Amino acid sequence: MNHLLFTGKMKLADVLMGNYRLLLVLDRFRLHLGFGEKSVEEVCMAHGIPAPLFLMVCNVYTFGDYLPGEGDLKAIDVRSLLGYLQSSHHYYKEKCLPGIRHKLDALEERTRNRSSQILQRFYSDYQAEVMNHFDYEEFTAFPYVMGLMEGRAVTEAYSIGQFEKNHSNIEEKLNDMKSILIKYLPDTEEQDMLRELLFDLFELEDDFRKHTLMEDKVLVPLVEQMERKG
Amino acid sequence: MESRKKHRVILLEASPIIVAGVRSLLSTHSEWEVVGSFPEVSHCQERLAVLHPDVLLVNPLLVDYSRRFHVRALLADATGMAVMALVSSYVDAEVMKQYDGVIEINDDASSIVKKMRQAMEARKAPADAPDNYELSERENEILAAVAKGLTNKEIADMLNISVHTVISHRKNITRKTGIKTVSGLTVYALLNNLIDQSEVE
Numbered sequence: 001m002n003h004l005l006f007t008g009k010m011k012l013a014d015v016l017m018g019n020y021r022l023l024l025v026l027d028r029f030r031l032h033l034g035f036g037e038k039s040v041e042e043v044c045m046a047h048g049i050p051a052p053l054f055l056m057v058c059n060v061y062t063f064g065d066y067l068p069g070e071g072d073l074k075a076i077d078v079r080s081l082l083g084y085l086q087s088s089h090h091y092y093k094e095k096c097l098p099g100i101r102h103k104l105d106a107l108e109e110r111t112r113n114r115s116s117q118i119l120q121r122f123y124s125d126y127q128a129e130v131m132n133h134f135d136y137e138e139f140t141a142f143p144y145v146m147g148l149m150e151g152r153a154v155t156e157a158y159s160i161g162q163f164e165k166n167h168s169n170i171e172e173k174l175n176d177m178k179s180i181l182i183k184y185l186p187d188t189e190e191q192d193m194l195r196e197l198l199f200d201l202f203e204l205e206d207d208f209r210k211h212t213l214m215e216d217k218v219l220v221p222l223v224e225q226m227e228r229k230g
Numbered sequence: 231m232e233s234r235k236k237h238r239v240i241l242l243e244a245s246p247i248i249v250a251g252v253r254s255l256l257s258t259h260s261e262w263e264v265v266g267s268f269p270e271v272s273h274c275q276e277r278l279a280v281l282h283p284d285v286l287l288v289n290p291l292l293v294d295y296s297r298r299f300h301v302r303a304l305l306a307d308a309t310g311m312a313v314m315a316l317v318s319s320y321v322d323a324e325v326m327k328q329y330d331g332v333i334e335i336n337d338d339a340s341s342i343v344k345k346m347r348q349a350m351e352a353r354k355a356p357a358d359a360p361d362n363y364e365l366s367e368r369e370n371e372i373l374a375a376v377a378k379g380l381t382n383k384e385i386a387d388m389l390n391i392s393v394h395t396v397i398s399h400r401k402n403i404t405r406k407t408g409i410k411t412v413s414g415l416t417v418y419a420l421l422n423n424l425i426d427q428s429e430v431e
Contacts, residue, residue, distance in 0.1 A: 065272035118420045118427075122413055169411065176414025179407065184421050 005059045005066065008041035008051050015040060019062040024207065028087040029054060050080045056218070057084065061210050068218055078149060078222055082142050085219065088211050089134045096207075097127050100200050107193050115186050122180075126173050133170060137163075137215075145219070148226045160223040167212050174205050236260070237350065240283040241267035242274050242292055243316055248335075252287065252316070255339050262343070278311075285346050287316040287333065290325055301328050312349035363406045370424055372399045376412060377419035378429050 006015050012035045016022055026033070029049050040058075044051040052075035059066050104123050108116040144158055178201050181194060188194070239262055243249050249267045256262040265281050268274040271292055278286075293301045301313055315321070315329040326332050331349035333342050365373065375385045382400070386393045409415055419425045 065275060067270075067272060115421055118417055122417045125413055172410045173413060176409045176411050176417075179409050180414065180417050180421070183408070184418055186421065 005063065006040070006055055008044070008055060009039055011035070011037055012040050012043045013037070015058055019058075021206075022058055022061055024091070025057055025061060028057075028084055028091060030087075050077050052076060053080050053084060057214065060213055067213075073218060073222055076218060076222060078145065078219075078226075081214075081219055081222070082145060085211070085215060086138065086142070088214075089138065092204075092207075093131065093134060096200075096204055097130065100197065100204070101127060103193060103197050103200065107190060107197070110190055110193070111188055113186075113188075119177075119180070119185070122177065126177070129173070130170055145223050145226075148223065154227050159227060160220050163220055164216050167216070171205070171208065171212075174201060174208070177201060178205070236263040237285060237346075238263055238265045238281065238283040239285045239287065239346075240265060240274065240278070240281060241316070242271060242286060242288040243267065244269040244289065244292065245318065248289075248316070248318060255342065258339070259343055262346070283311055284350055285312045285314060287314050288329070290315045290317065290321045290329070291319065310353070312346070312353040314346065314349050365403065365406060369399055369403050369406075370422075372396060373403050373415055374419050374424040376400065376403075377416040377425050379412075 006018070016026075029047070031043065031047060031049075035043055038046075040055060041051050043049075044054050052072070056068055056072060056076065060068070101123065104116070104120050108120055140158070141160070141163055145160070148154070178198065181198055181201070185194070239256060241249050241252055241264060243252075253264045253267070256264055265283060266274075266277060268277070288301060290301075312330040314331040314333055315326055316333050317326075318335040330353055331345050333345055337345070371389070372385060375388065380388070382393050382396045385396045389396075403415070404410055407415075407418060409418055416425075416430055420427060420430070
């Protein structure tokens with residue numbers, strides 16, 4: 001499979017042409033468009049981004065059956081990985097989730113009906129739950145990892161094994177919301193708004209799935225290694 | 231025997247020793263043919279549609295069940311085939327329930343073949359899925375109770391049925407609606423006027 005993956009020698013522009021959804025990833029590495037003919041490695045070098053991490057994210061987001069192997073993990077700098085995960089959280093918290101909220105509010109304003117208010121309420125709860133989850137990662141899990149890197153001893157109070165627990169419920173609620181919009185919302189004239197909402201939800205779901213993979217299959221194994229050594 | 235179509239088998243197993251073992255064992259039985267083996271689920275996914283095996287033997291450890299992935303959910307094209315666990319180390323019994331059969335590392339050739347035949351037959355039997363996807367009266371009643379925040383035990387007591395029955399109703403509700411979480415079911419109940427907003431606050 002590996003011969004299909006993106007490599008550092010490819011032009012970054014070609015990588016983006018190959019998968020437009022990677023445009024989302026650029027922002028998380030604080031990269032701005034206008035790459036000219038520069039290769040992935042050149043752009044990474046110029047911006048102080050570790051190329052192995054950048055490529056891994058691009059490959060995870062693009063190739064559904066790509067799972068980073070042990071050799072790939074060795075090349076990953078945990079501090080940069082945490083930075084990347086945190087900027088993804090920032091994107092969800094500040095742009096993506098509020099964007100969906102905004103569309104739901106607009107729907108309610110247009111329809112003024114009970115069903116869009118029910119949806120609003122469901123989404124508020126969902127958004128709060130996701131925010132809680134990010135807070136937990138940023139204030140408990142990530143500082144724990146930073147501590148390990150600074151040589152703090154492994155304690156029994158917390159281990160990275162507890163990390164994955166919350167992910168499934170967040171995925172399930174998102175999926176429920178899609179089902180509800182597609183199957184159960186009473187007929188309305190606002191089909192354009194519903195379609196936009198659904199596109200956003202599908203997009204977010206895909207994005208979350210890749211984000212979760214970076215956490216569960218890259219961060220967690222790397223930290224487990226550190227714990228064993230610690 | 232010769233004229234009969236061979237049953238096609240795919241192995242999903244990382245150990246070359248086990249793969250070679252199963253291959254050699256089945257090579258002595260003319261009704262079976264191993265058409266492929268893969269060390270990882272991801273390698274196998276796209277090949278299934280091409281190889282269309284009758285039986286898929288899977289090392290359950292290759293399926294990430296810690297995240298409650300159902301083996302069939304990972305193998306989208308696996309509907310027509312028997313998916314069996316090929317077990318070489320301890321695996322939780324709960325995990326095995328999703329498989330059509332279980333082959334243990336110590337099984338002898340004849341019992342392996344027998345188990346594979348059984349799994350294939352069970353798979354071919356017509357599915358008992360109802361063609362009616364609308365919720366029944368009873369299911370609506372239970373869904374409303376779930377949305378109100380009642381526990382399975384409370385619902386069972388209220389309706390004079392067993393907790394087991396409540397759970398099987400809930401499974402059917404989720405299968406029909408595609409909604410898994412209590413908050414999702416609450417939205418369903420509200421939209422369909424099964425409950426009133428005041429009842430969930």
